[in-house]
Amino acid sequence: MIRFGIGGWTFEEWRGSFYPHDLPAKRELEYASRKLTTIEINGTFYRTQTPASFKKWHDETPPDFVFSVKAPRYIVGKKELAGTAELIEVFLNSGLTELKHKLGPILWQLAPFKKFDPDISAFLKMLPHKHDGVELRHAIEIRSKSFLVPAFVDLARFHNVAIVYADSDDYPAIADVTSDFTYARLQRCVESEPAGYSKKALDQWMARAHEWENGVAPEELETYRTPTKVAKEKHDVFVYFISGAKVRAPDAAMAMIERLK
Numbered sequence: 735m736i737r738f739g740i741g742g743w744t745f746e747e748w749r750g751s752f753y754p755h756d757l758p759a760k761r762e763l764e765y766a767s768r769k770l771t772t773i774e775i776n777g778t779f780y781r782t783q784t785p786a787s788f789k790k791w792h793d794e795t796p797p798d799f800v801f802s803v804k805a806p807r808y809i810v811g812k813k814e815l816a817g818t819a820e821l822i823e824v825f826l827n828s829g830l831t832e833l834k835h836k837l838g839p840i841l842w843q844l845a846p847f848k849k850f851d852p853d854i855s856a857f858l859k860m861l862p863h864k865h866d867g868v869e870l871r872h873a874i875e876i877r878s879k880s881f882l883v884p885a886f887v888d889l890a891r892f893h894n895v896a897i898v899y900a901d902s903d904d905y906p907a908i909a910d911v912t913s914d915f916t917y918a919r920l921q922r923c924v925e926s927e928p929a930g931y932s933k934k935a936l937d938q939w940m941a942r943a944h945e946w947e948n949g950v951a952p953e954e955l956e957t958y959r960t961p962t963k964v965a966k967e968k969h970d971v972f973v974y975f976i977s978g979a980k981v982r983a984p985d986a987a988m989a990m991i992e993r994l995k
Contacts, residue, residue, distance in 0.1 A: 736943045736971040737800060737838075738990040739772035740983045741919075752984040767795035770987050772802065772838060774919075774974050778825075779804040779843070785829025792833050800838040802873075802917070802972060803830060811845045816856035831868040839871045839896065839917055839972060846877040846905075850886055858893040873898050873917040873972075879906045887912060887959040899955070909955035915970040916946035923978035923986055930975060930986030939973070940993050946971045 743766045749755060757765055766773060775791070777783065791801065809821045830837065842861075861872045874890065875898035887910045890897050896913035900906070901920040920939065923930035931939070942952040949969050951957050973990065975983035 735771075736947055736973070736994060737772040738973050738975075738987040738994075739770045739774065740766070740987055741774045741974055741976045742776045743767075743773055745980060747981040748984060751981055763791060764794045766984070767799045769984065771798075771991060772800045772972055772974070774802045774804060774841065774976070776804045779807050782806070782825075782828055785832050788829040788832035792836050795836060800836055800972075801833055802838045802974075803833075803840050805840055805842045810842055810848075813848075814853060815844075815848070816853045816860075818857065819860050822860055826862070826865045826870075831866040834868065837868060837870075838970075839873045839915065841873050841875060841898065841917070843875040843898075844877055848876075849878050850876075850880040850883060854886065855889050858889060858895055861893070861895065863894070871913070871915060872896070873913075873915075875900060875905075875919070876908070877905050882906055882908065882958060884959050887957075891959075907956065908958060909951040910957045910959050911946065911949055911951050911969075914949075915972065918943075918946075918971075918973045919976045920973065920986070921975075921977040923975055923980065923982040925979035925982055927982065928985060929989040930979065930982035936986070936989055936993065940990060943971050943973055943990075 743763045744759075753762060753765060806825055809818050809825060812818050858874070861870075863870050873896040876886075887897065887908065890912035894913050896915055896917045897908045897910060899909055899916070899918040901918065901922055903922070920931075929936060942955070945952045947969050975986040
């Protein structure tokens, strides 16, 4: 399935532009999850959540809704990622699996100072693909151009970890398919466009999403390894409108969902 969503569900400027003015704040997730098909939880990056919170989020959203979860900064901000096994375990035991079947990918967003080195291989190896009986999927987002090498693509593919495609002015992008799902974060919304991106740009991203769904990287996006189709008939695709003119992010996601229909 191709899913489109946003980062978080609390943003004051969405009041009136996305949320009705009279909607109680406590019902924002309930409302957003019925307009979108996925949301990236970013509160987990800043602080430890409770099992009760994860369960509440599970219960407030439709049966077919899926969250991605941003891994904590106390892990991804470490200089030596290979030494974070105990911290990863703490995170996984924080109640994450209370999301049950609504748990989508875990996003490991590396600090900008993190360079590509053998430490990455040890880190990817530590990421489990099941916890408490719940399947886990992992996506890694890089912020350094040192990762723009075939060796990194090979490692991610070997460990079945998706490399996040970042449509950004600030960070490098890798379009290689390295897992049985694809994760993209689109960060160029502009306020002058009612749907964040132009119609032409949204049509282009929809075409790319369908290519990723088929397990192949769009030809016009830069890859660093010979294209390889991962052995799966169809891929899940997660596309998030994250930044730029954030006020337009929900409009962009909803415009893409309409295109899918």
